[in-house]
Amino acid sequence: MTKKKIGRSAQLRATKFRAKKVGLPPGALIYVGEQKIERPVISFFDYDPGKLEARQDVSLDACLELKSSSTVSWINLDGIHDIALLEKFGQGFELHPLALEDILNTQHRPKLEEFEGYSLIIMKMLEFDEAREEITAEQVSMVLTPHCVLTFQERPGDVFDGLRERLQRSNGRIRQRGTDYLVYGLIDSIVDSYFHVLEKLGDRLALLEERLITEPDQDCQHRIHHFKRELLNLRKLVWPLREVISQLYSGDAQLVEETTAIYLRDLYDHVIQVLDTVELYRDTVSGLLDLYLSSISYRMNEVMQVLTIMASLFIPLTFIAGIYGMNFENMPELKLSWGYPAVWGVMLACVAGMLIYFKRKKWF
């Protein structure tokens, strides 16, 4: 039952935490999520085709130096609950208060927002929690400037390790390109991880379907309900991404070049594929509910038939036996020597008649 509780609160969190903000001026910085790590950690990659510098746990000032260098810098912040630090980030990189507010509001829908000189991209990193069978989301905000990409994550641990490895290799395409290609690489990593989540979800649905066919019980029904909600949630998180990416490659984003746009167009196809699969799963889940309900109906039918056959066979017989169990003094049949076998004969005839009737009705 705890599982249900958690699934529920995940859905309601969005409204819960926004409510904290009521009455504050717009652009006021307040962190609406849970504090997920103890200390925020800044790390960066600074590279051009020739050289690469990667550093962990640096100070903000070290990052600000990268701001105007001609190399490409990827500055990552794990842990966004430290509002003072974030404000310094904002001042250092000249971010609009609304941009910072969006980064802090971890319940935001995915979106692309253009500001003067930079773009803000908000996305969700999804994971499938195998124990609870539910999808957990972490918000990743990216700021794309001409020379820097800033990423803000709620906690350490992400899906960018493959990308980091590729950065290390000097011959990768990513080292030849600018910040727009880096952002593409980040988004691509996130979208690729969605396929992982879908695969695991698909496995669970397949197991559930198998169980439904062999032995439908009430737990199946709760799981159907649970997956239905998870898929609703998943769709809500992925759907706006379509628009975000199409805006990125169609020229709305000021800093994306034509050579990167072709990759984003390809990525768009992947997002569509994710959404297609989510829709397919939703139809599958609703099909599972139909299957469950009709199984229940069918089973009830079977149960009723057994009851009806048993009752219809024996109730008349019991009545006949009851007749000759009466104690009337004047019951001539009781004295007949062939009375008892005759009653047996009548009973067998009854049974045979009922059986023929049920056979015709195809009840067994």
Add this chain to the structure above:
Amino acid sequence: MTKKKIGRSAQLRATKFRAKKVGLPPGALIYVGEQKIERPVISFFDYDPGKLEARQDVSLDACLELKSSSTVSWINLDGIHDIALLEKFGQGFELHPLALEDILNTQHRPKLEEFEGYSLIIMKMLEFDEAREEITAEQVSMVLTPHCVLTFQERPGDVFDGLRERLQRSNGRIRQRGTDYLVYGLIDSIVDSYFHVLEKLGDRLALLEERLITEPDQDCQHRIHHFKRELLNLRKLVWPLREVISQLYSGDAQLVEETTAIYLRDLYDHVIQVLDTVELYRDTVSGLLDLYLSSISYRMNEVMQVLTIMASLFIPLTFIAGIYGMNFENMPELKLSWGYPAVWGVMLACVAGMLIYFKRKKWF
């Protein structure tokens, strides 16, 4: 049961009160709501970056003086049932009769209407009545002119207290800006309060879901029905807001400046988030109905199985007992000394057979 009654009338009020107006010329002023307070109360805030004047319960004439001053004035009227007063407002601020009619018709959908020199914005302030578990709406009409913002409310008490506090502080952004930013602040307060309503509604849905899983009864069904209707109603009230705000920031509204538009764009995202959550809740409620129905079916199945098992086990046995309760004179079995134990044997064999059969059918 009273709860149901109230929920219902809330829905039908819209048509009830409009019907009062049939036969009157358009622009005729008639208040279609209930009279919610005794005496209408006017108050205002008049400010510029340097100074602020806030007054309660003033006369209309005091307000009219603010009309042409270069400061920003926010004039608020609590209680709109006094038509004579409203007509004077109309004359004083040169409002079109149709604008006044819209303000008085408290069943209006949210909308933005452009008039010459001013804009009329109609919105709904929502509250969740915890006792009745239903959403109550109060209409707020705003008139945005170059130097004044007029707000009309049905009764005292609103969600603008946070805004008023911010106005008192001399360093707030709101003191630096014009009437368009003030209107933004008002709408923002209202939209923020929607999250409160959603949060409370979400809590109730969570409780209902828990109860449905543990013990589904007929009251659950009535509550599902009730929440379904509340959500329908809520969507009807919030949905048009999308268009209102998008018109405001996209340049349709003459008096909204570009610097304010960026805030309105952000607000638009919040409205979308409210609507997403409403849709999610609607899907949740319809999922709850499925859950309820399949629980009922499942439970019926269980009941039927118990009945069938009991009947199938004992009906044949009762029949056998009935046989040897007959009073035929010629029943040789009755005389056998092992007849009675043999009958017990046959009965036990019957029971064993049935149990094996039910076991195979997985009925228990």
Add this chain to the structure above:
Amino acid sequence: MTKKKIGRSAQLRATKFRAKKVGLPPGALIYVGEQKIERPVISFFDYDPGKLEARQDVSLDACLELKSSSTVSWINLDGIHDIALLEKFGQGFELHPLALEDILNTQHRPKLEEFEGYSLIIMKMLEFDEAREEITAEQVSMVLTPHCVLTFQERPGDVFDGLRERLQRSNGRIRQRGTDYLVYGLIDSIVDSYFHVLEKLGDRLALLEERLITEPDQDCQHRIHHFKRELLNLRKLVWPLREVISQLYSGDAQLVEETTAIYLRDLYDHVIQVLDTVELYRDTVSGLLDLYLSSISYRMNEVMQVLTIMASLFIPLTFIAGIYGMNFENMPELKLSWGYPAVWGVMLACVAGMLIYFKRKKWF
């Protein structure tokens, strides 16, 4: 049952009567409705700001004189089955044969059709027949020319009495304006009357809901079915009005001036409100069906539980009693002096066991 019959034919009338026309050339005039009054009656209002002339039951020639006068004339014809008269109307006011055909075809959807020099507007006047609980529609066709408005109704009695009163008053806005404002006034009267119909329908739905909660029976189900159909029908009649009015105010209609357009825009909001309410009612009715079905299920569950409890309690007891009703000579228990009380003991133990079992299952 007669109610159902009538409801049905109302729906099928549209196709029934059109079928009469098959094989005729387009523009051929044939009246497809029932003949609703004996004699067509023409009446007119002729006015300008200074004077007003209102006449009942005049000849067509009297009307034709008004055609080119500079005053505004509203000529109304009650009863359109007299085709010869209508043809004379057509010749007198130079109407296109297709326009006349549309006026005669009382099954037309609401529409606006622009002809050279005049516009044809087709609308439905609705009434709620309280006895049959159904909506009846009467077609009103309006021809808007620069100096005249012609209205064609199927029978006397309409919703324009309020308008007529306002025309009588010399100071009304309607007397200052042209034919376009008169047409607006007519449409406004019709739309206002829709709210009346909705209010009555809403009351019936509320009653039905109350009854469903207290005692759902099969009549409820028939009424749900009935209201569903009425709402389908209603939506079909009102939906096209949206487009008609938006065409009128958006400049498609040649004779509508800008000063009238603002009123039409307001009217458009009212039509949207009507449609919103119709949709809300449709959702309500479908919710009522769910409520009915789940009530039936719930009730069946209850019935089954009672049956199962009764049967499970008594069937085993009856079996035990049957055992000791057997007539075997060798049944040692029968001879025991404590046999009878012991059997009672066993029976009570059985009952207690079953009751505990049912208690745990929460069956009572």
Add this chain to the structure above:
Amino acid sequence: MTKKKIGRSAQLRATKFRAKKVGLPPGALIYVGEQKIERPVISFFDYDPGKLEARQDVSLDACLELKSSSTVSWINLDGIHDIALLEKFGQGFELHPLALEDILNTQHRPKLEEFEGYSLIIMKMLEFDEAREEITAEQVSMVLTPHCVLTFQERPGDVFDGLRERLQRSNGRIRQRGTDYLVYGLIDSIVDSYFHVLEKLGDRLALLEERLITEPDQDCQHRIHHFKRELLNLRKLVWPLREVISQLYSGDAQLVEETTAIYLRDLYDHVIQVLDTVELYRDTVSGLLDLYLSSISYRMNEVMQVLTIMASLFIPLTFIAGIYGMNFENMPELKLSWGYPAVWGVMLACVAGMLIYFKRKKWF
């Protein structure tokens, strides 16, 4: 049951016969329908305002002479299975191979295709087969050239007799106009016949509804299923017509003049009315299914209540009787002279108790 079979094949025919063509080059002429008449028959009408010539069963060559004459010619071919003849048609009138292929493929959707110098219009002529209660479709292809209209039908017998009569009359509007008006006349005749089909279908639905309310049985369910499919099919056949006619009057068709467009616009309204009615019928049928299902549920409830009342009343009584049918030697009650009446008293008390209980539950 045969009815079902036929209904089914009608739906699958589309795919069945197209499959014949797999592997053939595009434009290859092959007739995919059944051969519906023995010998194709050509007939024509040739007219201008002054004269009319109508001939039956002529040769193709006679028709080709009409091609370049300035009169309007309507050449009709009944029976399109003779591919050689059709190819000659194609050569004679310079039709594109794809146009001929579309004419032969009798499973085509309604469409308008523009070729150089002529337009191809494909439509469906519908009939309601009263015996099988199903809609049968015949494809009519029309080729509109500046001086000729060619029509191709699968078999003799059509809905154009009214049109032919009008052509005979010298004073009809149709004699004054060109080929575009003739095509309008043809399409108008077809659309008018749809109302006939709808009327008959509506009557059947009304009968079915009546039967559902009085005695819902399994045949009703099969008929609901049947009509649902017929309506699906009907919609599929009529829906594309909307676009065809709107293309015709909006200037996409090169040969349609402005004076004819106004008639086509009117026709468009009729098609919309047909589609509205189809949608209404679909909603009606789905409402009938709800009605059927809830009737079944309600009836089951009633049956269960009777069973439960009977069982609950008599099972305890039978148990009591069973008690005193036991043969224990030591049963003091049996010796009491008032034992027997006392048992009757207990039984009556039981019955009374149960009846009060059921009364409270409103079970009867």
Add this chain to the structure above:
Amino acid sequence: MTKKKIGRSAQLRATKFRAKKVGLPPGALIYVGEQKIERPVISFFDYDPGKLEARQDVSLDACLELKSSSTVSWINLDGIHDIALLEKFGQGFELHPLALEDILNTQHRPKLEEFEGYSLIIMKMLEFDEAREEITAEQVSMVLTPHCVLTFQERPGDVFDGLRERLQRSNGRIRQRGTDYLVYGLIDSIVDSYFHVLEKLGDRLALLEERLITEPDQDCQHRIHHFKRELLNLRKLVWPLREVISQLYSGDAQLVEETTAIYLRDLYDHVIQVLDTVELYRDTVSGLLDLYLSSISYRMNEVMQVLTIMASLFIPLTFIAGIYGMNFENMPELKLSWGYPAVWGVMLACVAGMLIYFKRKKWF
């Protein structure tokens, strides 16, 4: 049950195999399908109106020579798992890495992608596996260059044999035209084969429907569920084709000439027909589910009626018999000589009463 398993994995394969790619750079070549044949085989057709050369199992180099010749070449590769070979293809024909990635990713949606100098078209070749009653898809990728058409298939065996035959014939239209017409021919062959799949699917649905009407059992329900999923899958595979073909003929594809566009427009109609049929089948399947569920309900009703009739008839009789089976000493009725026949009379009266009651309820 194995059937279900396979159906499921087919759906989940899409996500399964993409997940392999997570962490790789975009454009990295990795084959995500199963290895379907041992050795990739290249074959080509090289033709102009005058001559034709067809060769099987050639080397890549032989193909590269055809690249710049003025004849039309169709180069086909069966088996795409050999990545090295594919990379050479890419270099030889100057294909973009993303194009090669799309060719290798056999889970791609159908799409048209324009690259500089060539177009990439991805389609699905469908087959109906009769044994498993499921649709299997094979991806076909086509690269359209000015002089060559490259096709990539997962395994040997395709639907192009008819096309190959037509190529052999020197007089076919296909030999006169360029690569765009060849691509049209390929797509046409694939779309034609869809009709085959639909025909077979339609036959299965017809069989299923017949079975549902005669004897609905639980296997029917599983098959309904199965076909529902197959149709979902089918729609997902065919739906994007609409856009692909409309892009091809509307001028988006650089290499398609106007003379070929007319054929593609015709093909578009065929795709629409396929989609219409898929939608029709989906509606049919959902209708079958309704039919199944209502059959189950109806049957349950029948079963319950039999049970209720049997129980209601015999339970009271058994009670009466029980009464006179009691052993009270003082039961005067037992001594009456007409007691026994009188009891029979009462019993028959009971039965008659019940039968009249059931008759009135129309239970039999």
